[in-house]
Amino acid sequence: MKYKITAYSTALFSTWINIEELNLLIDAGDGLTSGLLQKSRKIKNVFITHPDRDHLNGLPQFVQLNSRDGFPKIYYPKDSGSFPAMNNFLKKFDPHVSSSSWIGIEDKSRIEIKKNIEIEAIRNEHIKSPIGIHKSLSYKVFEIKNKLKPEFNSKSSNEIKEVVRKKGKDFITERIESNILSFSGDTPVDDYSKWNGSEILIHESTFLKNEGDSQIESKGNKHSRVDEVLQMVKEIKIGTLILNHFSSRYSKEEIDSNVLKLLKEYKIQVPVFLIYPGELKRDILRTKPINE
Numbered sequence: 001m002k003y004k005i006t007a008y009s010t011a012l013f014s015t016w017i018n019i020e021e022l023n024l025l026i027d028a029g030d031g032l033t034s035g036l037l038q039k040s041r042k043i044k045n046v047f048i049t050h051p052d053r054d055h056l057n058g059l060p061q062f063v064q065l066n067s068r069d070g071f072p073k074i075y076y077p078k079d080s081g082s083f084p085a086m087n088n089f090l091k092k093f094d095p096h097v098s099s100s101s102w103i104g105i106e107d108k109s110r111i112e113i114k115k116n117i118e119i120e121a122i123r124n125e126h127i128k129s130p131i132g133i134h135k136s137l138s139y140k141v142f143e144i145k146n147k148l149k150p151e152f153n154s155k156s157s158n159e160i161k162e163v164v165r166k167k168g169k170d171f172i173t174e175r176i177e178s179n180i181l182s183f184s185g186d187t188p189v190d191d192y193s194k195w196n197g198s199e200i201l202i203h204e205s206t207f208l209k210n211e212g213d214s215q216i217e218s219k220g221n222k223h224s225r226v227d228e229v230l231q232m233v234k235e236i237k238i239g240t241l242i243l244n245h246f247s248s249r250y251s252k253e254e255i256d257s258n259v260l261k262l263l264k265e266y267k268i269q270v271p272v273f274l275i276y277p278g279e280l281k282r283d284i285l286r287t288k289p290i291n292e
């Protein structure tokens with residue numbers, strides 16, 4: 001399925017990603033409601049990766065416009081105090097937003113957002129915190145299918161009905177999960193295997209070059225460099241790559257030429273899309289990949 005993904009992402013300023021068919025928003029930087037307009041009303045679940053202001057400052061207007069009957073549900077890393085503080089403030093500021101739900105989650109939390117669609121949170125190392133303290137998360141979206149177990153493929157429908165009658169429906173099917181989308185959030189590149197098998201990987205690539213190690217961190221929080229991301233993509237299997245969260249110090253031309261050079265060097269064949277600093281990109285997967 002070619003999801004309708006619309007996003008804005010510039011390091012330091014704002015990041016938000018909307019996947020329309022999943023009624024899903026990941027991160028909520030400012031400009032999200034003015035970018036999505038009435039489409040923001042279709043969003044039911046919001047997953048915030050971490051409490052940096054450029055990833056959550058769009059929430060006040062978003063919940064002000066869209067709160068009703070327990071929605072939107074806003075999931076956040078549970079050990080970040082910023083979210084309860086914001087929720088408390090907003091309930092005083094706009095009392096009608098108290099019908100929104102705010103839910104703290106942690107590494108490995110699994111949330112069903114729609115029938116057969118689940119999101120898993122995974123700890124990342126953007127914000128330094130002891131193991132067991134959850135302040136910065138990446139998210140993986142899974143589609144669940146219940147498939148007939150291979151040993152029943154050759155059985156007739158009457159035989160299958162008989163087994164189901166005796167042993168129940170779960171006996172004949174197995175659960176198959178596909179990782180339809182992954183979102184790194186802000187993170188250094190670390191464990192390659194967590195993204196292996198993603199149909200769509202949206203990964204941050206704040207920096208283009210090695211400008212001294214201190215540059216790869218901003219305010220002590222760790223980020224990725226585009227060559228590290230592409231080195232990883234070369235080693236794993238994914239379907240499509242979307243790079244986001246570039247620093248606004250780079251021009252579009254600089255980003256293009258760096259990325260194209262590395263794609264050639266690492267012989268990366270999967271379609272690659274870029275979200276440029278300062279640009280709202282609508283329906284990304286229906287635009288032209290940079291390497292087409």
Ligand SMILES: [Zn+2]
Binds near residue numbers: 011012015052186
């Ligand atoms: Zn950020």
